[in-house]
Amino acid sequence: MKKVFKFPIIIATLLSVIAGNAIAETKIGMITTLSGGGAGLGVDVRDGFMLAINQSGRSDIKVIIEDDQRKPDVAVKLADKMVQSEKVDILTGIIWSNLAMAVVPSVTAQGKFYLSPNAGPSALAGKGCHENYFNVAWQNDNLYEAAGAYANSVGVGNSFVLAPNYPAGKDAIVGYKRTFKGDIAGELYTKLGQTDYAAEIAQIRASGAENVFFFLPGGMGISFLKQYAASGVDIPLTGPAFSFDQGILQAVGAAALGVVNTSQWNKDLDNAANKAFVKSFQDAYGRLPSLYASQGFDTANLVISALEKADVKNAGAFRDALRAADFESTRGDFSFASNQHPIQSIYARQVIQEGDVFTNKVLSMVLENHSNAYVDDCKM
Amino acid sequence: MSFVLIAEQILNGLQFGIMLFLMSAGLTLIFGVMGLINLAHGSLYMIGAFVAAAVASATGSFILALVAALSAAALAGAIVEITIIRKLYNRNHLDQVLATFALILIFSEGTRWVFGSFPLYLDAPSYLQGAVTLPGGIQYPLYRITLIFFGLIIGLGLGLLITKTRLGVQIRAGENDREMVSALGVNISKLYTFIFALGAALAGLAGALVGAIQSVEVGMGEPVLILAFVVIVIGGIGSVKGALIGSILVGLTDTLGGIFLPKFFSFFMDLATATNVGSSIASMSIYILMSIVLVWRPTGLFGQKV
Structure with missing residues (x-):
């Protein structure tokens, strides 16, 4: 009897494996601060980001979230793990500039995309800029x-x-x-x-x-x-x-x-994307969104907008799709300057x-x- | 640089020192009497602040919040002593450091689990808000003046407890020779629990008092803990009087150094460099003070001769 029962489960498992392979999955690695001092910022970025992913209804986007504890060495280890064993396509999430400086140059050099939802040190905006590095929040200054x-x-x-x-x-x-x-x-x-x-x-x-x-x-x-x-x-x-x-x-x-x-953002900015964001964030988490939540939300929407145009495996086309910044930002008008940092009011x-x-x-x-x-x- | 500014800064240094004293008094007793390095002392400070914030927002009473902070920290201290610390007295310092470091992590993440990742709100009660004008035209926040008096009263009370009471005799005896004390019929483990809870209560009280002017957040205790260790090394391990003098010395050095060193360097270099060099040296000043004291008196100002 037992054997008979197990069959459907095995078949279902097999089917799901096949189905999983058939649809190309986009893996996003999020390294952010979820414990220790300053965890509130990371929590908000994560919640904003996941809100946009859930709203998109795209089950082919897989987000792996890890806590960097606001320590550069931990962030570097996590980035290595995400690139080498998880094989993510895109990295995001870092809050602090010193952590970004430790992680971003090495992951972009390995051909991965990095989208910053917060940290925007001048070194990565000027001489250290990279075609795979986009900042969706600001340049720090x-x-x-x-x-x-x-x-x-x-x-x-x-x-x-x-x-x-x-x-x-x-x-x-x-x-x-x-x-x-x-x-x-x-x-x-x-x-x-x-x-x-x-x-x-x-x-x-x-x-x-x-x-x-x-x-x-x-x-x-x-x-x-x-x-x-x-x-x-x-x-x-x-x-x-x-x-x-x-x-x-x-x-x-x-x-x-x-x-x-x-x-660059406030909850009363008068545009449709922002109104919808503020309301849905409150409904989902029971608190008002912060600046960081809006940045996480915009980052995710930028990724989704680019994925609709190009496959992430096709780096050139995906990069062009990111540069177009063709998404409804909670800040209203949003575009990228030539160093891939925002032009915004x-x-x-x-x-x-x-x-x-x-x-x-x-x-x-x-x-x-x-x-x-x-x-x-x-x-x- | 006017007289008013200097006087205000001296008051600031004094107030900072008094708060450090509440932290280091417990730490020095625990280290001196029980021979235990307690890294988790900063966590008890944090517990005091969080409990005070929670009680103040629930009841609206600052006095109740202080009482709750004191009791919660004492209770946490007693529980920790009975369940964990007691097993560490005969271990070496490295084991103690490891175990109490683990306690820091447990307390921090536990606090986050209960109260969330965002800082809490705790403010001075309305009757202690605003500034008062002292003789000489010095404007100074009323709450900080209250802190100075409050801390001095506690210091006095602690001094009396140690020098004038039977319990104080036992504590001082325990510091010198714990085996002899227990041989004389003093219940040493009860005494240790009491001292640990007393130290914890003082740390919790300091956390609550300081929380009202600073931010109540996870990890707030560790920076203070480092300073408290500097204080007890300067004052002499085990000496409450040393802790008081050491705290005020550290408080004044830290505050006045931060102001006068950049000014001093600006006499012979440009302002930006002077600010830079001055504030860098200012942040080293208490450690320089500690080295000088240790060279002069290797056991600290009031430490016992080895």
């Missing part, structure tokens, strides 16, 4: 350039600038100074991971600046904002969106209210309270169809 442009537009004459003492922090200050036309009233580099900013706030108070530009991602920004609000200093703050992202605003609370920050947004949820609303467009400063350095 974009939001700082927008913050400088915003300060000009509201007539700020001198700024106090503050960032952690590591490469991305220095890039932030450089980016801000590239567009800001006023004077620098003071410039401070803090320790990476610093949690107490009382000393810096005292210096800001003494500086007499007209505004403060700061770049302090993650927990650093939460600490700074709470302490700044308690200090009684009333110089206005501006910064890139990282410290005012949906994931951490609830932890900052009222201390962030009214702060102007720059972003960047907005100033302000932190507001809606009911008991802290979120952002768009104030104005600061930079229209903004590209990046490294286009000419990229010889592809």
Whole structure:
């Protein structure tokens, strides 16, 4: 009796194996930060990405997700595993620039595509650009350039600038100074991971600046904002969106209210793709999407749009399909510059309270169809 | 550089030092009395902050949140001591480091499992918010002043506990010769559980107090843990007085170094380089302090002669 029962199972298994081989499967490897500090960003990128994949209904796209723990060595090992044993076609997911620098050059050199949903270090936008590397989020300097442009537009004459003492922090200050036309009233580099900013706030108070530009991602920004609000200093703050992202605003609370920050996306951007995205993300996960979720969502939609035109095994055609960026971005207009980084508009947004949820609303467009400063350095 | 700015920075250094003291007091007792290197001390700090955030958002009371943080950390400490740490006293330090490092990972991922990956919200209560003006026109956040007083009171209480009570006598005796103490009829394992829970409670309290001005997130304890180890090495292992002096020294060095070193270098180099060199040396300053203290007094400021 038993034998008879087993037959259908064996046949079904065989059939599914045959069917699996018949339809060419696209394998995407996602290496992102899902544990340790900063896991919120990776979780949002993953959720946004998977939302788009599920919505597409394409069962031939297989996504393999691994956690890099925000450690470059782990990310490199995972990338090797994905390229060599999983044989993925496309890699994506990395949040942090130092991890991207460790992984991206080697995987693109092995002929794989890498689509960045977040990290956009200048080294990969200029001399180190590669035909298989696409950045769907930004070049890292974009939001700082927008913050400088915003300060000009509201007539700020001198700024106090503050960032952690590591490469991305220095890039932030450089980016801000590239567009800001006023004077620098003071410039401070803090320790990476610093949690107490009382000393810096005292210096800001003494500086007499007209505004403060700061770049302090993650927990650093939460600490700074709470302490700044308690200090009684009333110089206005501006910064890139990282410290005012949906994931951490609830932890900052009222201390962030009214702060102007720059972003290429916000949940109230008026386009159909964005409205549908915000609603479906809330339905699927029960929380408001963040900037990172929108980037994950756009990255997946870019991949899907390219797969509809070309097979990933045909690298040349697939690359052209990616370059066309023929998808509905949650940011509205979206195209690639010649170094395969976005040309997109960047907005100033302000932190507001809606009911008991802290979120952002768009104030104005600061930079229209903004590209990046490294286009000419990229010889592809 | 005005008087007000300098005075404010000294207060900042003092406040930072006092918070470090709450962390390092427990660490130094555990290390000194029990001979145990407890890397998971930072996790207890994190537990305090998370429990405080959860209780504060459920009840709206900051006092209740502090009490809950203190009790939860003490409870976690007692459970960990009884189930795991107790088996490590006779092992070498490497085994202890391995086991307590494993505890860090378990606590971190456990916290993420319960509370999620996103930072939690915890703020100072409304009656402690805003800034007050001190004599001399120094504007300083009220909450930080409260922290300084609160920490000093706890330090005083801990000092009295150790020097004036019977329990304190047992703790000091345990530090010197644990076998003799148990031979004299003191229940050494109960004493150890108590000390561990006390240290954990102080760490949890520090986490809750600091959580209100910083971010409550997974992994918040480890950077503080490193500083706390520096403090107890400077102060002398096992000495609560050493921990207090060491904490304030480290707090002041770290805060004032970060401000005055870049200024100092800007006298003879351009601003950008001075900021760079100054902040690099400032972040080394507490380790330089530690080396100097160790050269001068190899067992720390208040450590016992070997």
